[in-house]
Amino acid sequence: MTSLTSYGWNTHFEQHFHTYQAQGLEAGRVTSIEGFRHKLVTADGNTDAMLSGALMNGTDNADLPKVGDWVAFKSYDNEGIIISVLPRINELSRKLPGRTTEKQVIATNIDTAFIVQGLDRDFNPMRLQRYLVQIMQCNISPVVLLNKQDLVPDPERYRQEVIALGYDCPVLLLSATGHEGLQQWAAEQLLPGNTYVLIGSSGVGKSTLVNALLGYRLQEEGAVSDFNHKGRHTTVSRNLIMLPSGAMLIDSPGMREFGVTLEADEQGLNYHPLLTALSAECRFHDCTHQHEPGCAVVAAVREGRLPCEVYESYLKINREQAHYQTDSLEKKRVERQFGKMAKQVVQYRKQRKY
């Protein structure tokens, strides 16, 4: 018997599961997905499950089961058929790379996201801020892991650089291969029954970190070639792994692009404590901190009280947000128009009786 609580089951899921339980369904958590095959951990151990026809045909991709989801399923010949996804506590998503405004759900029901950057060549405060903003907007708390500290002479300098960005989150230095900082990370940040996700570009050491925590090689670690310093894509799928300590970790394949998906009434600004504090002193309450007179943010940048990187990241994310919003508004307008057209056709058919 597996205790579902040790996998993160709580009263939220319990409540939503009631009606399914009455129908004789079971509950399980998705630990990996390969094609149509979903691996679930259940009260009776592990089982494979497929999607029901209704789920497969009538559901948007973002709402289909993802790693981390709790699902209601029916047992059938040693296999499960997933009938429904229980409402998520949160979902880690990103905008897919390129011009599309499509959202991709990476993993769900997450307590903390670890953003991993390697200090060798991957360290990039701009990219880090993009991850931070998106994670916070998904209602997930972030922790920054600066890995490969053994490869630079003064790793603390990088840590201070991240702290100076002013985000309210822990920043840790690690070496996955040298096992430095791992114990402290595990003891302070990896709590039993909680679910964590590792994100970051390919080659920053995510698989190596997972393996170090597990104490054995679960995934092949890809050798980053010295020749061109381009990491090979080694992690191909996401897995929810139970660590010996009872904490769960979802490893995700390297993602160089991490597009933000801020919604219409939100502002990237809300996710930066330094900017929020400063904007209270702007002359105009709806200041965009770009061209307005009496802008406290611009003044702080000029006087060196706000790091340029923070301001630059704010501008960049705002621009992207505007693009994302016009695009999704346009999509909604087209959908509305299509709905109207479909209604007209139905009416027309009724009148003509065919």
Ligand SMILES: Nc1nc2c(ncn2[C@@H]2O[C@H](COP(=O)(O)OP(=O)(O)OP(=O)(O)O)[C@@H](O)[C@H]2O)c(=O)[nH]1
């Ligand atoms: N020197 C040093 N090398 C490391 C460290 N952590 C990882 N590496 C090396 O970096 C390379 C890439 O590590 P992986 O763990 O495969 O990286 P990943 O983030 O899982 O990459 P993807 O699976 O492609 O997303 C391997 O050769 C590791 O041995 C570290 O702390 N120090």
Ligand SMILES: [Zn+2]
């Ligand atoms: Zn302003």
